[in-house]
Amino acid sequence: MTFAMIELPLIVLLPFLGAAVVAYVSKAHRLLASWVSGFITLFAIIKLFQVSHIPFNDQTLVQSFSWIRSINLNFAFRLDGIGMLLAYIVLIIGLFIVIYARYYLSKKDSMGRFYSYLLLFMGSMVGIALSENIIQIFFFWELTSLSSFLLISFWQYKKEGRDGAIMALVVTGGGGLALFASFMMLGHIVGSYELSTILQSRDIIISSPLFTPMFILFSLGVITKSAQFPFHFWLPHAMAAPTPVSAYLHSATMVKAGIFLLARFYPVFSDTPEWDFIITTAGLITLLTGAFFAFFKDDLKALLAYSTISHLGLVTFLFGLSTPLATFTAIFHIINHATFKAALFMIVGIVDHEAKTRDLKKLGGLFNLMPYTATLAMVCAASMAGFPPFNGFLSKEMILDRALNDASYLLVPILVTLGSGFSVAYSIRLVADTFFGKKSGFLQVEPHEPVSGMKLPIYILSFACIVVGIIPMLSVYPLLEVAVAGSLQATAPSVKIALWHGLNAPLFMSLFAIGLGFFMYWKKEILISNYDKYLSNLDARIPYNKAIESFFEWAKVIDKKIHEGKIHDSIYTLIISTFIVGFFGFILYGNGNIFGQRELLPITALSSIIFIVLTITVVSVILFHKQKLLSLVIIGLVGLIISLIFIKFSAPDLALTQISVELVTIILVLLALYYLPPFSPTESSKFKIRADLLLATIGGIGSAILSLSVMSREYNPISSFFIENAKSGGGGTNVVNVILVDFRGLDTMGEIVVLGIAGIGIYAMLQGLNLYAPTKDARGFKWSIDSHPVILKTTTKLMLPIMLLVAVFIFLRGHNLPGGGFIAGLIAAVAIIVQYLANGIEWSSKRLNFDKHFLIGSGVLIAALTGAISMVLHFPFLTSTFTYLNWPIVGKFEIASAMAFDLGVFLVVVGATVMILVNLGKVSMTSHKLSQEDNQKEEY
Amino acid sequence: MEILIALSIGILTGGGIFLTLKSRIFSVVLGLMMLSYAVNLFLFSMGRLSINKAAILKDGVQNYADPLPQALVLTAIVISFGMTAFLIVLSLRAKKELGSDHIDGQVDTKNGDKN
Incomplete structure (x- = not known):
C-alpha cells in the first residue's frame, strides 16, 4: 500500500488523531493545544491541496x-468537486476559528477540551464531505451531532448551554435516525451503498415504490440538520455555545451538512414532485420567517442565528428549483455565506468580549472606540445584505434571477424579494445599532480594539468578500465550476458572473429590497413595539418542551400498564402476551394442523410410571412449597428424574451434567435456607390462588402443545455436519464435547465468562454480609452439637483423592467418551465442597486454601489464550488442532489443543462453584458466632 | 413417548409458573428451577427423541442422536445453576438490606420472621 492510496482517509483521520494529541499536550501548556490544532488543520489543508488536481481534471478519486463485509460497509472515500468544496470550507474556516478561539477563550476555559472537541467535529465534517459509502456518511453525520452537543455545552455550568445542547441533539439526532432509515432504503433499492453506483441509478431509484417514504425520511434528516422550518428552532438555542463554535458549526459548516446532502444527491433525487414540493416549500418558508424574526432580535447572536436560518432556507429553496443554474447559484451562495457569516459571528464575539454585552438595546456608538472592527463589520454586513460590490450582491442578483425564471408561480419571486428586503433591514440594524448612534450608558466597561490576532481571520474573510465581489471570474469561478460539476455529476453550465448586467429585472427587485430594508429600519420603533406586543411570546421551546414531556408521560403510562413494580404482575403480562402471540401465530401463519405427521415412539409401561412419578413430585412441590426443607428434597427428586430422561433418550453427557448440577444446587439452597424463615406465611387470597392456577395451567398447556407440535414434525437437522466432522476435524468421538470445545468454542467461552462473572458477583454480594442465623430449628429444638460426625469426616477425607481422580478421568476422556470440562469441573467442585460440609469451614479453609478468583481468571485466560494462539498462527480464533502421542503404559493417546480449552472450562467451573458455596458457608460461620453471642446475652 | 415428554414439559412449566407467582423468594427459586428443567427438556426435544441411538462416534454406526441440542442444553444446565446461585445470594443480600424475603421488597408487618 503506497502513501498515495491512503491520501483521503488520512485527511479525514488527521483531525481525529489530532483530537487525542491536543487533549494530551494541553496538560503541558494551554496554548500548545491551539498551536497543535492549527498545524494539524494546516497539514490537512496541504494534503487536500495535493490531490485537488484530480477534480479539476474532471475525475473522481x-x-x-x-x-464490515456482511453489511456492505466499506471504509470508502471519494473526492469530487462538491466534496472537495465542503472539505475546503471546513478546513479553512476551521483554521481561522482555531486562531480566533486562541484569543477568545479565557484562562479559566479548558483549551485542551475545546480544541479536542473542535477537531473531532472538523474530522467528522470532512468525513461527510469525502465519504463514498453512505453508511459511512451517516456515521460521520452522527459524529457531527455528537461533537456539536459537546461544543454547545462547552460551558457546562450554564443551564442554557446544557438545554441548548440537548435540544440540538434531540432534533438533529432524531433527523439522523430518519436519514439512516432512508439510507438503508436507498441501499436496498439500488443494491449498493456506494455513491458511485447510487449516483448512476436515477431511474431505478425514482421508479421504486419505496422512493416517496425514502425521500421523506431523507428530507427529515436534511431539514433538521440545516435548521429548516419547522425544525429551525434548535439553532437560536444553540447560540449558548462559545462564539467560535457558533461561527464555525452553526453558520459555516455543520448546518451546511444537510444542504451538502441536497447537492450530493441532486442528480438522483431532483426534479421529482416530492423533491420540488418538500425542498422548495421548506426553503421558502424558512427564508421568510428567518429573515423576518432576525430583524426583531436584540441579541446580536440571535439576530445572526435567524439570519443564518434564513440564508440556509434560501439555499435550500434554490436546490428545490431543480435546475442546473439554480444549483450553480446555490453552491455560489454557500461559499459567500460561509465567508461573511463566519466573519460576522467573530465580530459579534469581539463586541461581546469588549463591551461585555451583545444586547442591541444596550450597545451603540462603538465606531469611535473600535473603528477597525466597525469597518470590518460594515463590509461583511453589506455583503450579507447584498450591497455591491461585495460577493453577497453577486449571489443575490443571481438568486433573484433564478426565482424569476425557474419558479412556476409569480408569488415566489415576490416572496424572495420580500425576504431579501428583511435581510437588508436586519443588516442595517446590526451595524447601525452597534457602532453608530449615541453611545449607550449601559456599558460597564470602555470597549477598545481587540488584539490583532483576533481580527486576522476577519481581515482575510472580509478581503475574500471584496475580491470575490469585484473579480468573481478570476477568483472563485474555477473552484465553483468544479464543485457544481461534482454536484450535478455533469458539466457545469457556463455562467458569466459580473457586478453589472445592465438594467434588468433582478436589479430592480434588488433596489426595491434595499428600499424596503431602509424603510423598515426607519420605522423600527413602531415595528419593534408591535412585535413585542403580538409576536414576542412565540417561543418554540414551549411546544418542544410539551412534546418532550408528553413522550415521557406516554412512556410512563405504558410502563405502568406493563408492570407496576410487582414481579407477580410482570409475569402475568409476560405469559399472557406470549400466549396471545403464540395463539395468533398458530392461527394466522400456521399451516393448518397443530401437530405434524411424524411417527411417534411407542409408550412403554416403565416410562408411563416415571411420568406419573414426575407428575406426583411436581404436584407435591407445589403443595408443600411452604415447608421449605421438604419441598427442596422433593425438587431434588424432579432433577433426578430429568437426568433419567436424558439417559433414556441417548444423552449421557446431559445426564451426568444434570445429576452433578442437581447436587450442587441442592447444597447451595440448603445453605441459603438456614437464613430464610422455615415456613412461609399464607398471604394469597383464594381468588388470587385460583387466578394463578389458571395462568399456570394455560402456560403449561401452551408449552405442552408447542413441544408436541414441534416433536411431531419432521425436521432437517444441521447436526450431520458435526457428526461427519467431529472425528476428522475435531479429533474426538464425543460429538457433544467436540461441539462445545471446538465447533462452537466461542459460545462456550462466553458461557464460562458468564459463570465466572456470576461467581465473582456472588462473592462481592456476600462481602460483609452478616445475617441473623436462628439457634433453633423450625420445631424449636436446638441444633445438634455434633455438627461434624466422625464417620462422615473420615470417609470424606478418604474419598477426596478418589473423587478428584474420577474428575481427572472424566476430564481426560471427555473428548471421546461422555465427560469433559463441565462435568469434571462439577465433580471436582463436589469433592471439595463435601470436605467443607463434613469437616467445617475452619478446618477445610486451612487445608484447601487456594485462590478461587485466580482459578476463574486463569481458566478464562487459558481458554482465550488457546484461541489466540490459533490466531497467531493465522487461523481463525479458536481453531483447534490435534495429534496422537504414544505414551508408555497408556498406549496411543490423542492430544488436542481443544483440551487446553476444556481445561479452561474445567478451572472456571471448579473456581466459580467452590467460590459460591464456600463463601455462602463462610457467611454462616460469622453469622453463627454473632447469634451465639446474642444467645449468651439472652441467657445471662 | 413424545406425548409423555410434551406433558412433562407442560407440567413442569405450569408448576414453575405457579411457584414464580408466589411472593416469597424461596418459592420463586423453586419455580425458576422447575422452569429451567422445562426449558432444558424443551430445547433437548428440539433434536427429536431417540432411544438407544449412539451418542459416541463408532465405525459402522449410522444412527446418532442429535448432538447439537445436547451441547446447547449442557451449557444451559450449568448456566442455570449460576443464575440460581446468583438469585439466591441476591435474595439473601436483599433480605439483609430490606429485612424481608418478599420478592417486591415489602417489609413484613405481621409474624413471619422477626429480625
Whole structure:
C-alpha cells in the first residue's frame, strides 16, 4: 500500500488523531493545544491541496477498503468537486476559528477540551464531505451531532448551554435516525451503498415504490440538520455555545451538512414532485420567517442565528428549483455565506468580549472606540445584505434571477424579494445599532480594539468578500465550476458572473429590497413595539418542551400498564402476551394442523410410571412449597428424574451434567435456607390462588402443545455436519464435547465468562454480609452439637483423592467418551465442597486454601489464550488442532489443543462453584458466632 | 413417548409458573428451577427423541442422536445453576438490606420472621 492510496482517509483521520494529541499536550501548556490544532488543520489543508488536481481534471478519486463485509460497509472515500468544496470550507474556516478561539477563550476555559472537541467535529465534517459509502456518511453525520452537543455545552455550568445542547441533539439526532432509515432504503433499492453506483441509478431509484417514504425520511434528516422550518428552532438555542463554535458549526459548516446532502444527491433525487414540493416549500418558508424574526432580535447572536436560518432556507429553496443554474447559484451562495457569516459571528464575539454585552438595546456608538472592527463589520454586513460590490450582491442578483425564471408561480419571486428586503433591514440594524448612534450608558466597561490576532481571520474573510465581489471570474469561478460539476455529476453550465448586467429585472427587485430594508429600519420603533406586543411570546421551546414531556408521560403510562413494580404482575403480562402471540401465530401463519405427521415412539409401561412419578413430585412441590426443607428434597427428586430422561433418550453427557448440577444446587439452597424463615406465611387470597392456577395451567398447556407440535414434525437437522466432522476435524468421538470445545468454542467461552462473572458477583454480594442465623430449628429444638460426625469426616477425607481422580478421568476422556470440562469441573467442585460440609469451614479453609478468583481468571485466560494462539498462527480464533502421542503404559493417546480449552472450562467451573458455596458457608460461620453471642446475652 | 415428554414439559412449566407467582423468594427459586428443567427438556426435544441411538462416534454406526441440542442444553444446565446461585445470594443480600424475603421488597408487618 503506497502513501498515495491512503491520501483521503488520512485527511479525514488527521483531525481525529489530532483530537487525542491536543487533549494530551494541553496538560503541558494551554496554548500548545491551539498551536497543535492549527498545524494539524494546516497539514490537512496541504494534503487536500495535493490531490485537488484530480477534480479539476474532471475525475473522481475513490479509495476504498473493506470494513464490515456482511453489511456492505466499506471504509470508502471519494473526492469530487462538491466534496472537495465542503472539505475546503471546513478546513479553512476551521483554521481561522482555531486562531480566533486562541484569543477568545479565557484562562479559566479548558483549551485542551475545546480544541479536542473542535477537531473531532472538523474530522467528522470532512468525513461527510469525502465519504463514498453512505453508511459511512451517516456515521460521520452522527459524529457531527455528537461533537456539536459537546461544543454547545462547552460551558457546562450554564443551564442554557446544557438545554441548548440537548435540544440540538434531540432534533438533529432524531433527523439522523430518519436519514439512516432512508439510507438503508436507498441501499436496498439500488443494491449498493456506494455513491458511485447510487449516483448512476436515477431511474431505478425514482421508479421504486419505496422512493416517496425514502425521500421523506431523507428530507427529515436534511431539514433538521440545516435548521429548516419547522425544525429551525434548535439553532437560536444553540447560540449558548462559545462564539467560535457558533461561527464555525452553526453558520459555516455543520448546518451546511444537510444542504451538502441536497447537492450530493441532486442528480438522483431532483426534479421529482416530492423533491420540488418538500425542498422548495421548506426553503421558502424558512427564508421568510428567518429573515423576518432576525430583524426583531436584540441579541446580536440571535439576530445572526435567524439570519443564518434564513440564508440556509434560501439555499435550500434554490436546490428545490431543480435546475442546473439554480444549483450553480446555490453552491455560489454557500461559499459567500460561509465567508461573511463566519466573519460576522467573530465580530459579534469581539463586541461581546469588549463591551461585555451583545444586547442591541444596550450597545451603540462603538465606531469611535473600535473603528477597525466597525469597518470590518460594515463590509461583511453589506455583503450579507447584498450591497455591491461585495460577493453577497453577486449571489443575490443571481438568486433573484433564478426565482424569476425557474419558479412556476409569480408569488415566489415576490416572496424572495420580500425576504431579501428583511435581510437588508436586519443588516442595517446590526451595524447601525452597534457602532453608530449615541453611545449607550449601559456599558460597564470602555470597549477598545481587540488584539490583532483576533481580527486576522476577519481581515482575510472580509478581503475574500471584496475580491470575490469585484473579480468573481478570476477568483472563485474555477473552484465553483468544479464543485457544481461534482454536484450535478455533469458539466457545469457556463455562467458569466459580473457586478453589472445592465438594467434588468433582478436589479430592480434588488433596489426595491434595499428600499424596503431602509424603510423598515426607519420605522423600527413602531415595528419593534408591535412585535413585542403580538409576536414576542412565540417561543418554540414551549411546544418542544410539551412534546418532550408528553413522550415521557406516554412512556410512563405504558410502563405502568406493563408492570407496576410487582414481579407477580410482570409475569402475568409476560405469559399472557406470549400466549396471545403464540395463539395468533398458530392461527394466522400456521399451516393448518397443530401437530405434524411424524411417527411417534411407542409408550412403554416403565416410562408411563416415571411420568406419573414426575407428575406426583411436581404436584407435591407445589403443595408443600411452604415447608421449605421438604419441598427442596422433593425438587431434588424432579432433577433426578430429568437426568433419567436424558439417559433414556441417548444423552449421557446431559445426564451426568444434570445429576452433578442437581447436587450442587441442592447444597447451595440448603445453605441459603438456614437464613430464610422455615415456613412461609399464607398471604394469597383464594381468588388470587385460583387466578394463578389458571395462568399456570394455560402456560403449561401452551408449552405442552408447542413441544408436541414441534416433536411431531419432521425436521432437517444441521447436526450431520458435526457428526461427519467431529472425528476428522475435531479429533474426538464425543460429538457433544467436540461441539462445545471446538465447533462452537466461542459460545462456550462466553458461557464460562458468564459463570465466572456470576461467581465473582456472588462473592462481592456476600462481602460483609452478616445475617441473623436462628439457634433453633423450625420445631424449636436446638441444633445438634455434633455438627461434624466422625464417620462422615473420615470417609470424606478418604474419598477426596478418589473423587478428584474420577474428575481427572472424566476430564481426560471427555473428548471421546461422555465427560469433559463441565462435568469434571462439577465433580471436582463436589469433592471439595463435601470436605467443607463434613469437616467445617475452619478446618477445610486451612487445608484447601487456594485462590478461587485466580482459578476463574486463569481458566478464562487459558481458554482465550488457546484461541489466540490459533490466531497467531493465522487461523481463525479458536481453531483447534490435534495429534496422537504414544505414551508408555497408556498406549496411543490423542492430544488436542481443544483440551487446553476444556481445561479452561474445567478451572472456571471448579473456581466459580467452590467460590459460591464456600463463601455462602463462610457467611454462616460469622453469622453463627454473632447469634451465639446474642444467645449468651439472652441467657445471662 | 413424545406425548409423555410434551406433558412433562407442560407440567413442569405450569408448576414453575405457579411457584414464580408466589411472593416469597424461596418459592420463586423453586419455580425458576422447575422452569429451567422445562426449558432444558424443551430445547433437548428440539433434536427429536431417540432411544438407544449412539451418542459416541463408532465405525459402522449410522444412527446418532442429535448432538447439537445436547451441547446447547449442557451449557444451559450449568448456566442455570449460576443464575440460581446468583438469585439466591441476591435474595439473601436483599433480605439483609430490606429485612424481608418478599420478592417486591415489602417489609413484613405481621409474624413471619422477626429480625
